[in-house]
Amino acid sequence: MKKISWFEATSIEEAQRETNATVSEVLDKESGNGAIIKSGGIDVLDLMKESLIAPDKIVNIRNIPDLDQIEYDTKKGLKVGANVTLAQIESSADIKSNYLALHQSVAKAATPQLRNMSTIGGNLAQRTRCWYFRSIDHSCFRKGGTTCFAKNGENEYHAIIDNGSCSSVYASSVATALLAFEATLDIATPDGKSKQIKMDEFFVPPWVDSSKENVLKPGEIITAVMVPPFKKGTKSYYIKQGARASYDWALADVAIVLEMSGTRCKNAKISLGAAAPIPIRAENAEAILTEEGVSQASAAKAAESAMEKANPLEKNGYKVAIFKTIIKRAIERTV
Numbered sequence: 475m476k477k478i479s480w481f482e483a484t485s486i487e488e489a490q491r492e493t494n495a496t497v498s499e500v501l502d503k504e505s506g507n508g509a510i511i512k513s514g515g516i517d518v519l520d521l522m523k524e525s526l527i528a529p530d531k532i533v534n535i536r537n538i539p540d541l542d543q544i545e546y547d548t549k550k551g552l553k554v555g556a557n558v559t560l561a562q563i564e565s566s567a568d569i570k571s572n573y574l575a576l577h578q579s580v581a582k583a584a585t586p587q588l589r590n591m592s593t594i595g596g597n598l599a600q601r602t603r604c605w606y607f608r609s610i611d612h613s614c615f616r617k618g619g620t621t622c623f624a625k626n627g628e629n630e631y632h633a634i635i636d637n638g639s640c641s642s643v644y645a646s647s648v649a650t651a652l653l654a655f656e657a658t659l660d661i662a663t664p665d666g667k668s669k670q671i672k673m674d675e676f677f678v679p680p681w682v683d684s685s686k687e688n689v690l691k692p693g694e695i696i697t698a699v700m701v702p703p704f705k706k707g708t709k710s711y712y713i714k715q716g717a718r719a720s721y722d723w724a725l726a727d728v729a730i731v732l733e734m735s736g737t738r739c740k741n742a743k744i745s746l747g748a749a750a751p752i753p754i755r756a757e758n759a760e761a762i763l764t765e766e767g768v769s770q771a772s773a774a775k776a777a778e779s780a781m782e783k784a785n786p787l788e789k790n791g792y793k794v795a796i797f798k799t800i801i802k803r804a805i806e807r808t809v
């Protein structure tokens with residue numbers, strides 16, 4: 475059995491010094507060489523148990539002080555430290571009252587035990603749960619192979635949009651809500667500086683680079699998730715449909731953020747998870763709500779339009795109907 479060393483980081487700088495790879499890079503190497511970071515450790519441990527990674531060193535960032543605070547300011551907005559657990563987010567009264575869809579997305583993720591361990595940073599950077607990707611016996615497109623085995627295989631949980639090169643879906647359902655809220659990630663870079671990346675710039679689609687799902691480079695550590703201040707009249711709602719009510723990732727999920735002025739919808743954000751390899755915005759559907767206002771009729775029209783690009787595989791056509799239903803329902807529940 476391979477020996478793995480453990481480093482207990484007490485600061486971000488120390489963690490950066492000890493790390494030389496991301497999980498995607500360790501997975502890419504046959505030897506598995508590399509020092510990777512872990513936070514809650516759920517996905518890191520799963521990937522190790524699946525024999526997909528065998529890092530030399532694990533750098534534990536879970537106990538770095540200052541990464542586990544939730545701060546809310548009416549002018550500055552919300553700042554969630556990268557080590558804040560999903561359970562902490564779930565129990566924040568500020569988040570529930572100002573960012574309901576974010577609260578709902580974490581409350582519906584995984585199970586209470588998992589939410590106690592899962593950190594927001596690790597959640598956003600977890601790897602896809604496609605069963606071909608997770609199988610050591612399948613050298614799929616995401617693992618340097620040339621084939622997406624799901625295309626003509628067991629594809630019932632897979633992407634229905636943009637599924638041409640790889641049909642896996644992004645595992646984080648919290649990302650769906652954060653995309654609709656136009657969140658930004660604060661990232662510490664190895665040169666001792668930091669940068670901000672908007673949520674929609676964080677994801678890497680497989681047709682750009684199939685070996686990873688996000689832009690993180692070795693030594694880059696998410697330090698916080700920032701959400702813009704709550705604007706008066708803003709309403710949000712999130713719905714996740716899974717195969718089971720608990721202990722499962724989303725088959726389909728949707729987050730809606732509407733900025734209302736009376737009956738007029740000034741701004742609409744609709745994001746979909748588990749529809750495509752990365753979370754996506756349904757911009758045509760958003761335009762329907764801003765042009766026509768929010769009603770049962772416009773909700774139905776928006777839901778239809780969000781699925782116009784759907785191109786389901788042999789076994790996942792049922793997801794189109796689920797998306798139409800949850801998009802319509804979520805819009806209706808915001809008003």
Ligand SMILES: Cc1cc2nc3c(=O)[nH]c(=O)nc-3n(C[C@H](O)[C@H](O)[C@H](O)COP(=O)(O)OP(=O)(O)OC[C@H]3O[C@@H](n4cnc5c(N)ncnc54)[C@H](O)[C@@H]3O)c2cc1C
Nearest residue numbers: 513514515516517518584592593595596597599646647696
């Ligand atoms: C049965 C089951 C069901 C689940 N259902 C859902 C669900 O419905 N929705 C959902 O969203 N999630 C779900 N999850 C995922 C879970 O909630 C965790 O969020 C996730 O597995 C990883 O969180 P973690 O903190 O343990 O990350 P870790 O395993 O510690 O890390 C995951 C990845 O992130 C990297 N990383 C960790 N922290 C940082 C950081 N600060 N900066 C940069 N990179 C970092 C690590 O290097 C690693 O690559 C489920 C998990 C299980 C096992």
